[in-house]
Amino acid sequence: MRVAVVGSGPAGFYAAAALLGADPPVEVDMIERLPTPWGLVRLGVAPDHPKIKSVSRAFERIAEQPGFRFLGDVEVGRDLHHADLVRLYDAVVYSVGAQTDRRMEIPGEDLPGSWAATELVAWYNGHPDYQELDFELERARRVVVVGAGNVALDVVRMLALTPEELGPTDTTDAAIAAICGAGIEEIVMVARRGPAQAAFTTPELAELGELAGADVLVDPAELAGAEPKDTNSERNLEVLRGYAAREPEGKPKRILLRFFRSPVAILGEEQVEGVELVRNELDENERAVPTGERETLDCELVFRSVGYRGVALAEVPFDERSGTIPNDRGRVLGPEGKPLPGVYCAGWIKRGPSGVIGTNKKDATETVELLLEDAAAGRLAAKPEATADAVLDLLAERGATVVMYAGWTAIDEAERGAGEKLGRPRVKLCTWDELRTAAEGASTTPA
Numbered sequence: 001m002r003v004a005v006v007g008s009g010p011a012g013f014y015a016a017a018a019l020l021g022a023d024p025p026v027e028v029d030m031i032e033r034l035p036t037p038w039g040l041v042r043l044g045v046a047p048d049h050p051k052i053k054s055v056s057r058a059f060e061r062i063a064e065q066p067g068f069r070f071l072g073d074v075e076v077g078r079d080l081h082h083a084d085l086v087r088l089y090d091a092v093v094y095s096v097g098a099q100t101d102r103r104m105e106i107p108g109e110d111l112p113g114s115w116a117a118t119e120l121v122a123w124y125n126g127h128p129d130y131q132e133l134d135f136e137l138e139r140a141r142r143v144v145v146v147g148a149g150n151v152a153l154d155v156v157r158m159l160a161l162t163p164e165e166l167g168p169t170d171t172t173d174a175a176i177a178a179i180c181g182a183g184i185e186e187i188v189m190v191a192r193r194g195p196a197q198a199a200f201t202t203p204e205l206a207e208l209g210e211l212a213g214a215d216v217l218v219d220p221a222e223l224a225g226a227e228p229k230d231t232n233s234e235r236n237l238e239v240l241r242g243y244a245a246r247e248p249e250g251k252p253k254r255i256l257l258r259f260f261r262s263p264v265a266i267l268g269e270e271q272v273e274g275v276e277l278v279r280n281e282l283d284e285n286e287r288a289v290p291t292g293e294r295e296t297l298d299c300e301l302v303f304r305s306v307g308y309r310g311v312a313l314a315e316v317p318f319d320e321r322s323g324t325i326p327n328d329r330g331r332v333l334g335p336e337g338k339p340l341p342g343v344y345c346a347g348w349i350k351r352g353p354s355g356v357i358g359t360n361k362k363d364a365t366e367t368v369e370l371l372l373e374d375a376a377a378g379r380l381a382a383k384p385e386a387t388a389d390a391v392l393d394l395l396a397e398r399g400a401t402v403v404m405y406a407g408w409t410a411i412d413e414a415e416r417g418a419g420e421k422l423g424r425p426r427v428k429l430c431t432w433d434e435l436r437t438a439a440e441g442a443s444t445t446p447a
């Protein structure tokens with residue numbers, strides 16, 4: 001059996017592992033729009049968290065198994081279409097993640113200086129689609145980060161790191177220069193609910209307190225009466241109370257964690273000049289309910305970190321409300337709510353943009369178990385055209401150049417080699433040209 005796994009993030013790799021390990025093993029073509037694998041492990045996880053990024057070692061071992069092929073620089077919707085995959089493979093697993101940001105739908109959201117966290121994260125991690133962005137960090141004195149999840153904390157922390165903290169990471173050189181040259185004095189994280197409802201986790205929160213170049217400030221009044229909901233929120237509250245009791249040490253930057261506030265407008269004529277916040281109270285269901293109390297906070301930049309969002313693929317069912325592919329435990333459902341034979345999904349596009357890397361293992365394994373169950377029960381149509389060469393022939397016909405796994409390892413070696421000299425894990429290649437050139441000698445132009 002041959003299966004196409006679309007997307008090479010954690011969900012794609014965990015699905016591939018389950019397929020390659022099946023009895024009898026299944027052949028996997030992993031189709032990825034970038035010349036590089038690993039999804040958000042390379043391009044989302046913060047560069048100052050190298051230990052987390054090292055999960056890629058496990059993905060490398062999966063990629064080395066017989067029956068696995070990486071087809072990089074191949075985009076479904078551009079180079080290959082859903083109908084091609086259905087024809088050329090016994091089954092397809094979509095694990096394309098959540099490729100855009102959730103919007104807040106407030107006035108001023110599109111003013112210059114108002115950015116999605118997704119953009120900053122992709123930029124500092126070297127995503128080739130985001131390298132032209134100029135956040136104008138040098139003109140920022142105060143930055144507002146909206147949201148209280150781990151991505152919001154990543155953004156707050158990355159903007160507060162000192163040159164000594166950023167230097168040994170694989171943050172792009174351009175981002176290191178811009179962050180170190182920024183005029184930022186204060187970063188304000190704004191949470192719409194209370195400290196007990198925050199989505200971030202305690203180790204990430206505690207890390208803020210260890211930064212060399214920033215003091216963390218919390219208003220004790222915003223912690224008063226907070227009731228922990230679970231162990232995480234109990235531990236968060238402990239850390240937050242510690243911050244509230246601290247005397248600032250006069251470090252160059254200040255991080256303010258503020259609760260019970262929602263932005264109702266992003267203010268400014270030509271560019272961001274401030275945010276208008278409303279104070280919220282919680283109702284009996286812990287939902288934020290605005291009071292009439294408003295305040296304006298001057299700032300030059302806003303990063304909206306209120307969640308990622310999945311993007312529809314042509315010809316593949318999509319639920320606009322949740323931004324996911326409608327599915328039953330990974331079996332993709334057609335318009336009548338019935339499973340589409342041979343079409344599956346895993347990861348963030350299956351369950352929405354939440355959960356850590358490991359969450360995708362259970363999720364992808366569940367999907368593959370159903371796929372194998374369907375195959376064993378004869379529910380997958382016979383695919384006489386599903387040969388290993390057929391997809392490469394089609395891509396060649398369409399003039400697409402594929403970065404095969406050897407192409408990626410050439411990129412990887414070039415990056416690691418450049419990093420080694422500087423005591424960094426890697427120096428990322430981050431333009432399409434650089435990536436394709438590094439892969440060229442070793443990549444396959446299907447013939």
Ligand code: FAD
Pocket residue numbers: 006007008009010011012031032033034037038039040041044045046049052074075076077095096097098099121151154308313346347348349354355356357358359360
């Ligand atoms: P992704 O990792 O997004 O992978 C999807 C892949 O599909 C991408 O490579 C993409 O290029 C590809 N793709 C998309 N569309 C197409 C197409 N049309 N054709 C071909 N390929 C396509 N978890 C932790 O455990 N620790 C952390 O420190 C951590 N940090 C995070 C930081 C950020 C900023 C974010 C956003 C998430 C973080 N997470 C972290 C969560 C973790 O990254 C996710 O749980 C995980 O990456 C989701 O996996 P996925 O495979 O569903 O999606």
Ligand code: NAP
Pocket residue numbers: 103104146147148149150151152154191192193197198199200204262305306307308353354355356
């Ligand atoms: P998240 O955890 O869902 O947090 C989103 C935050 O945005 C929540 O605080 C939410 O508040 C807030 N929000 C949503 N809509 C809003 C609105 N309209 N106005 C104001 N605030 C709004 O999402 P995320 O931070 O993007 O992270 C995604 C996943 O990746 C999470 O599972 C996260 O744990 C994981 N991740 C892990 C790490 C790590 O382990 N180090 C790092 C980064 C990401 P409400 O609660 O009120 O809705």
